[in-house]
Each structure stands twice: as structure tokens, then as C-alpha cells.
Amino acid sequence: MRALTDYLGRMDLLGDMRMKLLAGPLLIIMILSMMILPLPPFALDLFFTFNIALAVMVLLVSMFTQKPLDFAAFPAVLLFTTLLRLSLNVASTRVVLMEGHNGGDSAGKVIEAFGQFLVGGNFAVGLVVFLILVIINFMVITKGAGRIAEVGARFMLDAMPGKQMAIDADLNAGLIGEDEARQRRSDVSQEADFYGSMDGASKFVRGDAMAGLVIMVVNIIGGLLIGMMQHDLDFGTAAKTYTLLTIGDGLVAQIPALVISTAAGVTVSRVTTDQDVGQQMISQLFINPQVLWLAAGVMGLLGLVPGMPNLVFLIFTVLLGGLAWWLQRNEQNRVTEEAVNTAPPPAQEAPEASWDDVQLVDTLGLEVGHRLIPLVDHRQQGELLGRIKSVRKKYAQEVGFLPPVVHIRDNLELGANTYVITLKGVEIGQAEAYPGKWLAIDPGQVSGQLEGTRTEDPAFGLPAVWIEAAQREHAQVYGYTVVDAGTVVATHLNHLLHQHAGEMLGRQEVQQLLDKLSAEDKSLVEDVVPKIVNLTQLQRLLQQLLEEDVSIRDMRTILDTLAEHGGGQVEVSDLTAMVRVALGRAITQQWFPAQGDLHVIGLDAKLEQVLMQAMNSGGALEPGLAETLMEQASKALERQEQSGEPPVLVVQHSLRALLSRFLRRRLRNLVVMSQAEIPDDRTLRITSMVGGDR
Numbered sequence: 001m002r003a004l005t006d007y008l009g010r011m012d013l014l015g016d017m018r019m020k021l022l023a024g025p026l027l028i029i030m031i032l033s034m035m036i037l038p039l040p041p042f043a044l045d046l047f048f049t050f051n052i053a054l055a056v057m058v059l060l061v062s063m064f065t066q067k068p069l070d071f072a073a074f075p076a077v078l079l080f081t082t083l084l085r086l087s088l089n090v091a092s093t094r095v096v097l098m099e100g101h102n103g104g105d106s107a108g109k110v111i112e113a114f115g116q117f118l119v120g121g122n123f124a125v126g127l128v129v130f131l132i133l134v135i136i137n138f139m140v141i142t143k144g145a146g147r148i149a150e151v152g153a154r155f156m157l158d159a160m161p162g163k164q165m166a167i168d169a170d171l172n173a174g175l176i177g178e179d180e181a182r183q184r185r186s187d188v189s190q191e192a193d194f195y196g197s198m199d200g201a202s203k204f205v206r207g208d209a210m211a212g213l214v215i216m217v218v219n220i221i222g223g224l225l226i227g228m229m230q231h232d233l234d235f236g237t238a239a240k241t242y243t244l245l246t247i248g249d250g251l252v253a254q255i256p257a258l259v260i261s262t263a264a265g266v267t268v269s270r271v272t273t274d275q276d277v278g279q280q281m282i283s284q285l286f287i288n289p290q291v292l293w294l295a296a297g298v299m300g301l302l303g304l305v306p307g308m309p310n311l312v313f314l315i316f317t318v319l320l321g322g323l324a325w326w327l328q329r330n331e332q333n334r335v336t337e338e339a340v341n342t343a344p345p346p347a348q349e350a351p352e353a354s355w356d357d358v359q360l361v362d363t364l365g366l367e368v369g370h371r372l373i374p375l376v377d378h379r380q381q382g383e384l385l386g387r388i389k390s391v392r393k394k395y396a397q398e399v400g401f402l403p404p405v406v407h408i409r410d411n412l413e414l415g416a417n418t419y420v421i422t423l424k425g426v427e428i429g430q431a432e433a434y435p436g437k438w439l440a441i442d443p444g445q446v447s448g449q450l451e452g453t454r455t456e457d458p459a460f461g462l463p464a465v466w467i468e469a470a471q472r473e474h475a476q477v478y479g480y481t482v483v484d485a486g487t488v489v490a491t492h493l494n495h496l497l498h499q500h501a502g503e504m505l506g507r508q509e510v511q512q513l514l515d516k517l518s519a520e521d522k523s524l525v526e527d528v529v530p531k532i533v534n535l536t537q538l539q540r541l542l543q544q545l546l547e548e549d550v551s552i553r554d555m556r557t558i559l560d561t562l563a564e565h566g567g568g569q570v571e572v573s574d575l576t577a578m579v580r581v582a583l584g585r586a587i588t589q590q591w592f593p594a595q596g597d598l599h600v601i602g603l604d605a606k607l608e609q610v611l612m613q614a615m616n617s618g619g620a621l622e623p624g625l626a627e628t629l630m631e632q633a634s635k636a637l638e639r640q641e642q643s644g645e646p647p648v649l650v651v652q653h654s655l656r657a658l659l660s661r662f663l664r665r666r667l668r669n670l671v672v673m674s675q676a677e678i679p680d681d682r683t684l685r686i687t688s689m690v691g692g693d694r
Contacts, residue, residue, distance in 0.1 A: 162476025
């Protein structure tokens with residue numbers, strides 16, 4: 001019985017899918033059939049009523065959607081409704097010309113009602129009303145909506161590269177995952193397609209309005225000729241009969257067309273928020289009691305002018321004044337409740353000091369000024385909290401250990417828009433962020449200038465400018481990478497986490513790494529720690545790797561190397577060099593992900609020989625040699641970065657540690673690798689030289 005129920009359920013689901021697949025083709029076939037086959041008056045009534053109901057549904061859907069992509073099918077709906085109206089015009093024209101001489105209801109009750117009741121049976125009034133509706137639809141609503149769609153499509157296409165870059169920046173910073181990035185890219189593409197389709201679909205409505213005028217003229221002239229020549233009607237009777245039927249036919253088609261055009265204007269003219277159009281209008285028009293008080297005053301003054309409809313103006317004066325009073329009273333009540341809720345508690349006798357008053361220093365901290373509090377307040381849907389979680393997760397996946405929890409607190413001593421990132425109670429980064437604004441970062445190839453507050457990207461030091469939300473699309477068109485305030489802080493934090501990775505790795509994190517590896521290879525951990533190296537030595541080794549941006553994810557290879565080469569009185573620095581050689585392929589892959597040649601910075605042979613002699617003698621570098629080495633390395637690094645190549649210097653294995661400690665004091669971006677760390681299947685190409693002519 002259960003199997004039969006499941007089978008019937010699957011059959012119902014399959015039937016629903018087939019009906020959805022056939023809905024479009026069946027609708028097109030029905031529309032084309034209405035143009036060719038004659039329809040009885042009752043069928044015309046049904047289809048005209050369905051057309052009106054469909055237009056009202058489309059308008060309501062467009063009003064309740066919160067963003068244009070929620071009604072992505074609107075261009076296709078616009079095409080189908082236009083074809084439906086035209087097919088009904090063709091079918092009704094056939095009936096009007098063939099049966100119009102029999103009376104007002106010969107073309108159906110709907111056409112008769114629109115021709116008699118709505119215009120009082122006066123064909124002159126009906127003709128004027130019809131022409132006004134066509135002008136409103138054609139010249140005002142459709143033209144405006146088409147222009148908005150055209151400009152929107154142009155801006156969306158121009159802004160696509162900037163939006164894609166912003167998505168890639170968020171993905172690289174760990175603020176979003178791969179699935180969310182894929183969805184955002186799809187939304188950007190669909191939004192551009194939507195506005196492009198709306199630009200073209202708006203032409204359907206304009207063509208429909210012109211077709212309505214032509215059909216009206218044809219019906220009137222054709223009706224006069226047919227009524228007078230074929231049915232022996234006098235001119236007055238024929239004119240009244242066929243003109244009223246034609247006007248009813250035109251009105252019953254143009255009113256739904258006007259509704260559909262209004263829906264198109266609502267869809268393309270809205271600003272994307274988390275509210276529909278009605279909520280936006282109510283929340284923004286009737287929110288300020290001062291505005292309502294002034295409006296009530298103006299209406300009251302007009303109501304006192306002699307000759308004016310005083311009662312009507314005074315009624316609106318009372319309504320606006322009452323609404324202003326109600327809003328002002330609610331605002332005062334809200335302020336009073338907040339004051340009561342935030343009132344200081346009654347003074348109590350201070351308790352004795354205890355060990356609970358001792359506060360340990362937070363490993364990672366984020367202090368914010370008072371204007372940045374909404375970014376980190378979960379009660380106000382602070383977006384920065386979720387992004388910090390994403391940063392920590394992506395950091396753990398890339399570097400190999402989980403960074404400490406970021407403790408966030410407000411600091412009234414800071415500037416209103418200032419934030420400070422601390423490590424073990426010491427400031428490691430400070431910048432400003434402006435909630436509600438966007439940071440437009442210049443990647444070096446922008447095509448225009450923006451108005452705003454000039455600054456630098458706090459993470460990478462690129463020139464940037466804080467702009468208003470209205471300039472966001474313009475900035476993307478110019479080639480800027482545009483990010484919001486929460487993204488700026490999260491990216492800055494992510495950058496500092498990588499810079500200070502070695503300082504964040506404590507004994508607790510090392511022990512957790514060993515515990516995680518023990519679950520898979522317990523014997524390896526027991527053979528190495530503490531038999532070969534103790535926990536402190538292992539911590540120092542991992543810190544040295546992290547200080548040079550080497551991931552410690554491959555803990556198995558690290559412990560295997562220590563098991564092979566450790567023991568005795570081997571220094572931690574020597575063990576680090578051996579581990580780097582074992583991790584050489586991963587290090588190379590980190591900086592050279594492609595499989596081609598490795599374009600690196602080289603060291604001049606003569607300079608290399610001098611450095612070898614200085615290292616073998618056990619003395620420090622001479623001041624002149626040290627300054628020359630630093631200057632030439634800086635120039636080589638600049639040439640390497642300008643050519644778009646990784647900032648990697650490759651030297652002999654014995655020189656790597658010395659040069660890395662010396663050069664990275666001032667050249668933080670420089671990566672020093674030894675020749676022993678390069679896999680045998682990769683080929684080196686020297687593109688810049690330290691100490692040579694290049």
C-alpha cells in the first residue's frame with residue numbers, strides 16, 4: 001500500500017512538471033488561435049475578464065516584490081499579455097464588424113458595459129477618454145519606464161566588471177564562500193539580463209498603444225461602410241452603433257494595458273531594499289511629523305481663502321494634523337521608554353576587590369568608536385560579526401590553525417568612526433570606517449575621479465575614497481573596487497592575521513594540532529613529541545614557518561621530517577630549514593600556482609660570494625654592504641612587482657635564513673626561498689637581479 005502511495009505521488013509530481021512545461025506553448029497556441037478562429041461573444045467576455053484579472057495580478061506582484069529579480073519573468077509576461085490583448089482586439093474586431101448591426105451586446109457584455117456604462121453611452125466622451133488613456137500609456141508611463149530600463153541596462157552592463165571584482169575580493173578575503181560567490185555572480189548576470197530584456201519589452205507596450213489607435217480607426221470606418229452598405233443602416237445609427245462598440249472594445253483593451261505599463265514602471269523604477277514599494281512609500285512619506293505639520297498648515301491656509309472648497313481643505317487639514325500629532329506622540333513615548341530602559345541602576349555599596357576583577361589580556365581584540373557600534377551589535381543585525389566568523393574559518397583552512405576569538409568592545413576614547421585591532425593588548429592596526437558609505441579602492445586603472453573623503457585602503461595601502469551609496473555604480477563603472485564598511489574592517493583584520501600568525505600560535509594551539517593529528521596517526525605524534533622535540537621547540541619551529549607565510553596545514557610532513565632529522569643538539573632554526581625543504585613543493589605552489597616557469601629574483605654571483613664569506617667568518621654584515629644589499633633588493637622587488645610577477649627571491653640554501661631575517665625587516669612583501677626548496681620539475685627564470693645590472 002505504501003509503495004502504491006509513493007508511486008501515485010511520483011506520478012502527480014511528474015504530471016505537475018509536465019503541466020508547467022506545457023503552459024507556455026499552450027498559451028501561445030491559444031493566443032494565435034484567437035487571431036485566426038472566430039469566437040462567440042461569451043468566449044470574448046471570458047477572455048476579456050481574464051485579461052483584466054491578469055493585469056491586476058501582475059501589478060500586485062510588482063508592488064509586493066522587494067527587488068527586480070524577484071519578478072525576473074516580467075519581460076516574458078509583458079510579451080504574452082501584449083499578444084493576448086492584440087489577439088483579443090483581432091477577435092473582437094471580427095465580431096464587431098460582423099455582428100455590430102444587431103445591437104450593443106452583439107460583441108459581448110463586457111464590450112457593451114465599457115461602451116455604455118463607463119462613458120454613459122456618449123461616443124464622443126468615450127472617444128476622448130480612449131485617446132487620453134492611450135496618450136497617458138504611450139507618452140508618460142511607457143516612455144518613462146522604457147527610459148529607466150534603458151539607462152538601467154547601460155549602467156548594469158558597465159558596472160558588471162566592478163561588481164565581479166568586488167565579489168572576487170570578498171571571496172579572497174574569506175568574507176563569503178564559494179557557493180555564495182557563485183550565487184552573487186549569477187545575480188549580477190541575471191540583473192543585467194533583466195534590465196536589457198525590460199528595455200526591449202517596453203517597446204511591446206508602445207507598439208500595442210499604436211496598434212490600438214489603428215484598430216479603433218479601422219473599426220469605425222469599417223463599421224460605417226458595412227452598416228450603411230451591407231445592412232442598410234443610416235449614417236447616424238451606424239456611427240453610433242459601431243463607434244460605441246469600437247470605443248468599448250478599445251477601453252476594455254487599453255485599461256489592462258495601462259495597468260501592465262504601470263507595473264513595468266513600478267518594477268524598473270524601484271530602489272532595491274528589504275521592503276516592497278508600499279512599505280517604502282509609507283515608511284518614507286509619513287515618518288516625519290514636522291513635514292505633516294507644515295502640510296496641514298498649508299492646507300489650512302488654503303481652506304481659509306474665500307471661494308475655495310473650504311470644507312474639503314479643512315478636512316485634510318484635520319487629517320494631516322492628527323497624523324502628525326500621533327507620530328509625534330509615538331516618538332516621544334519611544335524616547336521615554338529608551339530613557340527608562342537605559343536609566344542607571346540605583347547606587348550600591350562598592351564590593352571588595354577580588355580575583356574576579358583581574359582581567360587577562362585578550363589575544364585578539366577589536367575596539368570601535370561609537371558610530372561603528374551598529375556594525376558589531378547583533379541586535380542591530382551587525383554584518384561585521386558574521387564576516388569575522390568567515391575570516392577566521394577561511395584563515396584556519398588556509399594557514400592551518402584556528403586563530404583566537406576576536407573580542408569586540410566599544411571605546412568612547414576613540415574617534416567616532418575609528419577602529420583599533422589589538423594583539424595581546426597591543427595595537428597592530430588602526431583605521432577609520434564609515435557605516436552607510438562605500439570605500440572605492442583604486443586598483444591602478446580607473447577612468448574617472450570621485451567626490452568623497454580621500455584615504456588609503458587600510459589593508460594594502462592602495463589609494464581610495466569614501467563615497468556615498470548613490471555613487472557606488474558610477475565608481476564601479478570607472479573601474480574602482482567598491483566595498484562596504486564591514487568588508488573594509490574584515491579585510492584589514494584578515495591581512496593583520498596573516499602578518500602576525502606566528503605571534504598568535506601559542507602552546508594551546510600547538511597541542512590542539514597534535515591532538516587532531518593523533519586521531520589519525522597517534523604513533524607519529526608519540527615518536528616525535530616529546531622524544532625528539534618538546535612542545536616548546538615545536539611551537540617555535542611552527543612560529544618561524546608562519547612568520548614567513550608558510551602554511552602549517554601539513555603537520556604530518558612536518559613531524560615526519562622532525563622524526564627523520566631531529567634528535568641530538570640540532571637547533572630549531574636548522575630544523576626549520578629542513579622542514580622548509582620538505583614543504584618545498586607546497587611553498588612553490590603557494591607563490592607559483594601555474595605549471596610554467598618560475599619567474600624569480602636572483603642574487604648576483606659576486607654578491608653571493610661576499611655574503612658567503614661574511615657568514616662563514618661569523619661576523620655581521622658591514623654597514624655599507626648591508627645598506628647596498630637592502631637598496632638593491634628594494635629596487636629588484638619593485639621591478640618584479642611592476643612586471644606582475646611574485647615577489648620571490650631564490651638564493652643558495654645556506655644563505656636563505658640570513659637573507660630572510662635581514663631583508664624582511666624592511667621589505668615585508670619579499671619572500672626568500674632556497675634553491676633546495678624548488679621541486680626538480682620546475683624551471684627557474686631570473687627576471688630581476690639583486691646586485692647585477694638588472
